[in-house]
Amino acid sequence: MKIERMQVSDLKEVMEIEKASFKMPWKRAYFVYDMNRAQAYCMVARGNNRVLGYxxxxxxxxxxxxxxxxxxxxxxxxxxxxKLLKTILEIGKEIKCKGIFLEVRVSNRIAQNFYRKFGFVHTFTQKQYYHDGEEALILEKEL
Ligand SMILES: CC(C)(COP(=O)(O)OP(=O)(O)OC[C@H]1O[C@@H](n2cnc3c(N)ncnc32)[C@H](O)[C@@H]1OP(=O)(O)O)[C@@H](O)C(=O)NCCC(=O)NCCS
Structure with a gap:
């Protein structure tokens, strides 16, 4: 399995994973927009010629x-x-970022476990963060 920069040709598989993973999936155009932005890092995990994650x-x-x-x-x-998370942590250090953060649904215990394993801590709760009214936990890690 390799981590590579996301290509437009990956988007069909990316969108299938996105729709299978989220209640409110991103639109394809959001990925295209980010792929053209210098401040955005868009990566895929690839194995056996398939997109396994992003x-x-x-x-x-x-x-x-x-x-x-x-x-x-x-x-x-x-x-x-x-592996994807470790790659972005490395990039963050290389580009001299001081920290890394994200929002996660309060109901998404699997993702919370995942981030905790990599040293993220809960710093803040954002009420009504998602369009359906669910709260977000803000998790952070110093780099
Ligand atoms: C969160 C997600 C990206 C994790 O990806 P993954 O490839 O399954 O994660 P890994 O195999 O690297 O797991 C690393 C650790 O995370 C934790 N973890 C992952 N899945 C877990 C599960 N189902 N239950 C409990 N802990 C879990 C474990 O600590 C695991 O380490 P271990 O297997 O040695 O116990 C994946 O579950 C996913 O795509 N979820 C749907 C989308 C999503 O919720 N994204 C996050 C939005 S904020």
Missing amino acids: LIGWKVDDKLHIANIAVQPDERRKGIGG
Whole structure:
């Protein structure tokens, strides 16, 4: 499995994973927009010529924001998400970011476990963050 820069040709598979993973999936255009933005890091995990997962990170001032991460449902719990996350942590250090943060649904216990394993801590709760009214936990890690 390799981590590579996301290509337009990956978007069909990315969108399938996105729709299978989220209640309110990103539109294809959001990925295209980020792929053309210097402040956005768009990567895929690839194996056997398939997209196994992806991560989008945004540089915001001196921090990195994980805007999106998902792994193909039948490929989860095999270390793919961890490899994507470690890659963005390395990039964050290289580009001298001081920290990294993200929002996660209060109901998404799997993702919370995932981030905790990599040293993220809960710093803040944002009420009514999602369009359906659910709260977001803000998780952060120093770099
Ligand atoms: C969150 C997600 C990206 C994790 O990807 P993954 O490839 O399955 O993660 P990894 O295999 O690298 O798991 C690393 C660690 O995370 C935790 N973890 C992952 N899945 C878990 C699960 N189902 N239950 C409990 N802990 C879990 C474990 O600590 C795991 O380490 P371990 O397997 O040694 O116990 C994946 O579950 C996913 O795509 N979820 C749907 C989309 C999503 O919720 N994205 C995050 C939005 S904020």
